[in-house]
Amino acid sequence: MKTRQVKRLTLTMIAVMMMSLILPACGGKSDAADIVVIGGGGAGMSAAIEAHNLGAKVVLLEKMPMLGGNTARAEGGLNAAGTEYQKAQGIEDSPELHFEDTMKGGKNVNNPDLVKVLTDNAAESIQFLKKNGAELSEVGKAGGASVPRIHRPEGGEAAGNFMVIALKKKLEELNVDVRLQHSVTEIVTDKEGNVTGVKGADKEGKTFEIQAKAVILATGGFGANLDMVVKYNSDLEGFATTNAPGAQGDGIQLAEAVGAKLVDMKEIQIHPTTIPGEGVLITEGVRGDGAILVNQEGIRFTNELLTRDVVSKNILAQTDKIAYLIFNDELRGTLKATDTYFEMGLVEEGQTIAELAGKINVDAAVLEQTVHRYSEFKEAGVDEDFQRDDMRLDFKKGNYYAIKVTPGIHHTMGGVMINTQAQVLNEAGNAIANLYAAGEVTGGVHGANRLGGNALADITTFGRIAAQEAVKSLD
Secondary structure, eight states, rough: HHHHHHHHHHHHHHHHHHHHHHHHHHOOOOEEEEEEEEEEEEEHHHHHHHHHTTTEEEEEEEESSSSGGGGGGGGGGGOOSHHHHHHHHHOOOOHHHHHHHHHHHHTTOOOOOHHHHHHHHHHHHHHHHTTTTTHHHEEEEETTSOOOOEETTTTOHHHHHHHHHHHHHHHHHHHHHEHHHHHHEEEOOOTTTTTTEEEEEEEOOEEEEEEEEEEEEOOOOOOTOHHHHHHHOGTTTOBOOOSTOOOOOOOHHHHHHHHHHHHTTTEEEEEEETTTTOOOOHHHHHHHTOOOEEHHHHHHSSSSSOHHHHHHHHTTGGGOOOOOEEEEHHTTTTTTHHHHHHHHTTTTSSSSSHHHHHHOOHHHHHHHHHHHHHHHHHHOOOOTOOOOOOOOOOSOOOOOOOEEEEEEEEEOOHHHHHBOOOOOEEETEEEEEEEEOOOGGGGSSTTSSSTTTTTHHHHHHHHHHHHHHHHHHHH
């Protein structure tokens, strides 16, 4: 009798071992973590690093073959007030002024509580990035800002990719469990509606399930899902997009499926300076560092440092809905981000204004008069035409350059509703237990219009906060 029992036990053990070998091959892999972060852009990477450093076991899932998302395409920089870099340059700024600019830029549609969290904590995000290999030590000015506060790498390199490279390296150093080409298809909840993990599939279609004590949504917006864009704002049909292909809004749909409330979904930003038909973004820094905008007639038509929505509207009112960014060697020498535009063949150039005018089919005499008039304003310190308060170029020396631009879909301000602890809220306004969100997947921070420089501040700041709050919940 005992012999038969031993044989049955042995056969059972063999069967279990065989099943453990078979299951991963046909899908159904299951494991566990303290925190699962969905999305490997700036918000997700910031959250994963912060949570790991606070002692949590983290798994970061990214559906694309590489990390970065829209962050890798961000050109300008990160807005923060009261930083050591501003103080070193004698720039007087404060979180309160940053708050006022952000609310005004967002047409007061923003959730003021979320804005206050952003502006009070953005300077700490600058320090977080510095500690993790992405020092943003150069300060410039972007549209809608009262003072220079957009922080970028020394030399004016595009800030987003600079951050992505550094944070990716830090994830590798920390040995954080990062899984690429892993798409989440479901946020799992228990009978009470508490989030308990995620389900999904890898690039080979094998399913997986990860049990988690908390989940952080950091999947970005929906700016590359043009059907979804048109669903919420039909006026944007036919526009090109600056967004990375992964910005499809799937995280918003995942959150909706577990009862999350959405906010500001119709608020979709078009960026004023993208390449017509291409969706290639020209950084805010080109205007911020001194470039002017002229139309096809060679005439300046706007204050270049107004908010993105206003500058975009003004460009769309011009002939063929296009404009030209005009700058010279002085700007090229100080803004490294422009190197890429030259390498891509996006820039026309001339040794004189007249020669440049010929390259872009603009009346040379008119363009010369426009640039000369602006130079006089710069010398006098007063822009009599459009009241621009920061004129950095006098255009007295060449070479001269022009980039043809038009507005393109850039940022989706709407998304999942969160509170100041980055908890996702349901339709009743209550937190969905164990579910957090950060970055462009959320709504409420930017209102009706996002200021340039506030996206990188948003993803880094709320990514860190989501991680901090999720780790607190583990106890």
